[in-house]
Amino acid sequence: MTSEKVSASEMVAGSHKNDVGWTKSILWLFNLRLSIGLIILLVMGLGSFILPNFAPADPSVQGTYTRYLPPSAEHFFGTNALGQDIFWFVVESVRNSLTLGVVVAFGVVIISTTVGLGAGYIGGRFERITMLFVDTFITIPLLPVLIILGALIRGNTSFLVVGVIIILFGWAWNARTVRSMALTLREREFINMARFSGSNTAEIILREVFPYVAAYTLVGFINTILFAINTEAALAVIGLSKIEVPTLGSIIFWALNYNALFTGHYGWLVAPIVATIALFLGLFLTSTGFNAAFAERRGVQ
Amino acid sequence: MIRISDLVISYRTGRGTINAVDGLSIGIPDGCIVGVAGESGCGKSTLMKAVYGDIVSPMSLTGGSIDYGFSDRNGKPVTSATVTRQWFRTLSYIPQSSMNSLNPVIRIREQFIDFPGIDSNKKRVLEQAREYIQKLGLPVEAIDSYPHQLSGGMRQRMMIALATFFQPQLIIADEPTTALDVVVQKEILLLLMELQEQMGNSILIVSHDMGVHYQVTKRMLIMYAAKAVEYGDTDSVFNKPLHPYTRMLIGSLPTIGDDRARHGIPGSPPSLWGDLHGCRFADRCPLATERCRNEEPPLVEHKPEHFAACHFAGQELTKMEGGKWQ
Numbered sequence: 205m206t207s208e209k210v211s212a213s214e215m216v217a218g219s220h221k222n223d224v225g226w227t228k229s230i231l232w233l234f235n236l237r238l239s240i241g242l243i244i245l246l247v248m249g250l251g252s253f254i255l256p257n258f259a260p261a262d263p264s265v266q267g268t269y270t271r272y273l274p275p276s277a278e279h280f281f282g283t284n285a286l287g288q289d290i291f292w293f294v295v296e297s298v299r300n301s302l303t304l305g306v307v308v309a310f311g312v313v314i315i316s317t318t319v320g321l322g323a324g325y326i327g328g329r330f331e332r333i334t335m336l337f338v339d340t341f342i343t344i345p346l347l348p349v350l351i352i353l354g355a356l357i358r359g360n361t362s363f364l365v366v367g368v369i370i371i372l373f374g375w376a377w378n379a380r381t382v383r384s385m386a387l388t389l390r391e392r393e394f395i396n397m398a399r400f401s402g403s404n405t406a407e408i409i410l411r412e413v414f415p416y417v418a419a420y421t422l423v424g425f426i427n428t429i430l431f432a433i434n435t436e437a438a439l440a441v442i443g444l445s446k447i448e449v450p451t452l453g454s455i456i457f458w459a460l461n462y463n464a465l466f467t468g469h470y471g472w473l474v475a476p477i478v479a480t481i482a483l484f485l486g487l488f489l490t491s492t493g494f495n496a497a498f499a500e501r502r503g504v505q
Numbered sequence: 506m507i508r509i510s511d512l513v514i515s516y517r518t519g520r521g522t523i524n525a526v527d528g529l530s531i532g533i534p535d536g537c538i539v540g541v542a543g544e545s546g547c548g549k550s551t552l553m554k555a556v557y558g559d560i561v562s563p564m565s566l567t568g569g570s571i572d573y574g575f576s577d578r579n580g581k582p583v584t585s586a587t588v589t590r591q592w593f594r595t596l597s598y599i600p601q602s603s604m605n606s607l608n609p610v611i612r613i614r615e616q617f618i619d620f621p622g623i624d625s626n627k628k629r630v631l632e633q634a635r636e637y638i639q640k641l642g643l644p645v646e647a648i649d650s651y652p653h654q655l656s657g658g659m660r661q662r663m664m665i666a667l668a669t670f671f672q673p674q675l676i677i678a679d680e681p682t683t684a685l686d687v688v689v690q691k692e693i694l695l696l697l698m699e700l701q702e703q704m705g706n707s708i709l710i711v712s713h714d715m716g717v718h719y720q721v722t723k724r725m726l727i728m729y730a731a732k733a734v735e736y737g738d739t740d741s742v743f744n745k746p747l748h749p750y751t752r753m754l755i756g757s758l759p760t761i762g763d764d765r766a767r768h769g770i771p772g773s774p775p776s777l778w779g780d781l782h783g784c785r786f787a788d789r790c791p792l793a794t795e796r797c798r799n800e801e802p803p804l805v806e807h808k809p810e811h812f813a814a815c816h817f818a819g820q821e822l823t824k825m826e827g828g829k830w831q
Binding site for chain 1: 557559589590592593594598600601605606607608609610611615619620664667
């Protein structure tokens, strides 16, 4: 018994060292990919939220400047056919697109985690009925429905409604993934023990099951931002979003509408495309970086 | 005193219902360690679940009742319907495999203070928990670690600490030492006995290991095919078993200095699906007669506090001594 005690306390002491200092314990998280991704996101996020305060004029107002000014010190990317400064327009669109993405991601993650954990843990008839809904939403083809919806509410929609629509069609897949994770936990002994110690279903889901899916939730959150920006841009390009609001998609819509490609005003098209790619790269690197860091911690290389 | 009277627990399956515990009546005195033995599928675990009150579909309480003999906070007697509210308060459960019974992604101290409805002062609870685990022979740092950082014995100790933190009146231990080696097994059993002595509560302990039963328990319940076949003081059950099944079960144990070949009990328990009449052990019993096959023997008190369900309990033991199975 004493020998067991000694070795055990050594082990405990060894593990204790990891807790010393918060910085050390969080350091495992930052691999190269994650660091680059976070830096890109930080620059774009901070830039798009702080810079608009210094904008000389509201970029979405038409006819502020002379049309088609070439790039200069005053207008970095020139102006467009509507007399708007392209640089400030892009900055504002990154902000709007990011905001939309984050709001949608919050909605999707909350709904899908709740539904997925509930269905996976509770099981039985509740699960079958819930999964019927989830599978229905998964099988509905997204783009045709969005085009029909867009055609119906064209012009009358607000930016918020676009977000709600994306949430509506985006939660189901994540819910299915979370459910599959909860399923593997349902029959584990410690879940039984938690139940035997008097915890109710909600407490078990929150305290025992959620920690397992927390890491996935973070990755899913970032992926959903990507998905939301992507979907909104796709809608805007075909003119079905709120095209007066500057977003990465609506710039491209206006540029295509005024034939920027053929009239040779490449700045109008290239600027939003580069911004979109940079944003996607940042989100993608962050998402895979988190995944890699969590996998490494679990011992999967 | 916990009284189990005529308890029938059944499982609903696609083929129909099946009684995994079929008309079992025993009384468990206060402050007593009761061992439950019997082969796989005899209904031990089902009985434990029923006593613990974890009766969920497809399992159901079809007949009989359990009188726990203790009352809840409002002074009402606890019944099978309300016992779930007593979990880990007056009634605790120590699981079979403590390896998997602690959540691997949460520190143990969180699991201590996570008890629902506990004292809202988490700091004070944690202080008490630290003190308590030290009393159980665990290093105080163990409470700050994750389960995988502890050895199997420490984890089972931790589980016992969690289960006995509120000084329950009844502890149900379902094969608490099965996954442990003999040295740790002994420590755990000694710890359980020590705790029982201090708190004076009752323990229901399931084990396949007759040695564990002999060392730890005061009383023994032997089950066979969903029925209680023998129940009595452990000494009495081991030294003068009344039921042929108990006799053969004990006869199959090795003893030091006796190098004769050991015999198992030939045959296997009857399927609970079939039409069961008469004594359920009759097909494997060397003493069985026509009467055994037709008439079911009741659980009768043959000696003070020693019950057996056999038409030939005790009387015919001498005949068995040179029987074909030994």
